[in-house]
Amino acid sequence: MKGKYCMPDELSQEETARWLHYAHDDLASAELLRTSASAPPRHACQLAQQAAEKALKSAWVWFDIPIVKTHDIVFLQRQLPNGWRIHLFPDRELNALSHWAVESRYPGTETEANASDAETAVAMAHRILAAIEVDLTTAGFLCP
Numbered sequence: 001m002k003g004k005y006c007m008p009d010e011l012s013q014e015e016t017a018r019w020l021h022y023a024h025d026d027l028a029s030a031e032l033l034r035t036s037a038s039a040p041p042r043h044a045c046q047l048a049q050q051a052a053e054k055a056l057k058s059a060w061v062w063f064d065i066p067i068v069k070t071h072d073i074v075f076l077q078r079q080l081p082n083g084w085r086i087h088l089f090p091d092r093e094l095n096a097l098s099h100w101a102v103e104s105r106y107p108g109t110e111t112e113a114n115a116s117d118a119e120t121a122v123a124m125a126h127r128i129l130a131a132i133e134v135d136l137t138t139a140g141f142l143c144p
Contacts, residue, residue, distance in 0.1 A: 012064065016059075016136065019058035019061050020055065020129075020132075020143075023050075023052075024129070026048075026051035026054060027047070027125050029047050030044045041115050041118035044118035045117055048100065049098065051125040053073060053101070055133075056080070056086070058136070062139060073094040077094060081135075084131070086135070089128065096120075097124050
């Protein structure tokens with residue numbers, strides 16, 4: 001998919017903004033759940049993963065890369081242009097965030113999230129969203 005980028009148009013601007021809006025909403029919800037004494041940490045982890053995933057997919061929309069159904073943050077990252085800040089994140093950190101896409105949603109999985117996991121996941125999602133927004137702006141996206 002790399003190398004097949006086209007010049008974004010007004011529709012790309014709107015759709016990219018929509019994906020980023022959803023990423024921000026998921027991250028705001030993850031923050032609320034992370035700080036709630038009554039919310040299970042797994043919910044914050046899952047929403048943090050979703051925020052990062054949607055941020056990455058917003059860049060796919062910007063470059064007119066067809067969206068695929070995956071929660072794999074590393075896979076999503078590898079389709080973006082070389083030089084983007086997201087490539088500075090270690091794969092092990094991105095994989096750790098991908099882990100919460102499924103692990104946090106079903107009982108009987110190998111790990112149960114704790115408060116530290118939620119804090120780490122939310123912080124990582126913040127960093128990913130910020131990096132994507134900087135690189136999208138550099139690529140011509142007009143942040144709303």
